[in-house]
Amino acid sequence: MILFPNAKINLGLNIVAKRKDGYHDIVSCLYPIGWQDVLEVLENKKKTELKITGLDIPGPGGAGKEKDNLVLRAYELLRKDYNLPAVTVHLHKIIPTGAGLGGGSADAAFMLRAVNEMYQLFLDDFILEDYASRLGSDCPFFIQNKPVIVRERGDVFEDVQLDLKEYWLVVVKPPVHVSTAEAYAGVSPASPEHNLKEILEQKPVEEWKNLLHNSFEDSLFPRFPQIKELKERLYTAGALYASMSGSGSAVYGIFRQPVPAFSLEADYQFWQGPMR
Incomplete structure (x- = not known):
């Protein structure tokens, strides 16, 4: 079986409060996009194996540390409860890591x-x-894989009426890896000024620039000026709305139509396509 786990972007992301369990309460909208990995799963009569190709995965779960990979952890959750046979898994990484695009969470959910x-x-x-919630906060989103408002740790969902299929998306990942812990260390929790669901359902994309905000940008832009520059370049190229996704470092822009030329340095990763 071959599947294509897709990335996501955050439309607005407010860090609301620090929780007693050490996590943070957030308010955001997760929106699925077309940047995809490739996941192949085959039955194996001997032992479970994972092969990772494509982009290198840094840290735990990376190349050489397959036993810690979220994909195998996802399989083990089900294997223990349903007495499943061994499998061979080939994960071809295309979605950048350390980007705020949820690629690892998508792989596990798929x-x-x-x-x-x-x-x-x-x-x-x-x-x-x-099962997905035991693997990470973003993982449950990719089960139904549709736009939702997320609250609390990011695992409480609320439906949102939002269709962006008429728009075009550009996503750029600079050569910067931002760990989730590093990103959260610099935030100052605060309640959002505007109701996110009302903005997304009632306001045109052209007005989002002054209404939606990613709390992580406040502390990460001064430390990583190339991320801030990317956002500015997307607006200069004609984006109706641009933002960093999640805890970074990928930045996206929503456009009316395809972007014919967007000059980037060789070590930047780039994707563009219609919104889903």
């Missing part, structure tokens, strides 16, 4: 979906979301 279908477990989405 692994749960693949195993559920391959072995006809007939698990409902809410059950798969429970």
Whole structure:
């Protein structure tokens, strides 16, 4: 079985409060996009194996540390409960890591979906979301893979009526890796000035620039000026709205139409395509 785990962007991201459990309460909108990895899952009669190609994955779960990879951890969650056979997994990484695009979370969630279908477990989405929540805050989103408002740790969902299919998306990842812990260390929690759901459902994209905000930009832009510069370059290129995604370092711009030319240095990663 071959699946194509896709990335996401954050439309607005407010860090609301520090929680007693050490995490943070947030308010954001997660929106699926077309930048994809490739995940192949095959039955293996001997032992479970994971092969990673494409982009290198730094830190735990990277090349040479496959046993810690979220994809295998996702498989092990189901294997323990349903006595599943061994599998061979080939993960081809295309979505940049350390980008705020949720690629690793998507890979894990799609692994749960693949195993559920391959072995006809007939698990409902809410059950798969429970498994996914044990892997990371973003993982449950990729089970249904549709735009939602997320709250608390990012695992409480609220439907949002938002269709951006008429727009074009450009996403750029500079050669900067921002760890989630590093990003959260610099934020000052505060309640958002505007109601995110009302903005997304009632205001045109052209007005989002003055209404939506990513709290991580306040502390990361001074430390990583190339991220701030990217956002400015997207607006100069004609973006209706531009923002850093998640805790960075990828930046995206929403356009009316395809961008014919966007000059970048060789070590920048780039994707553009229609919004879903």
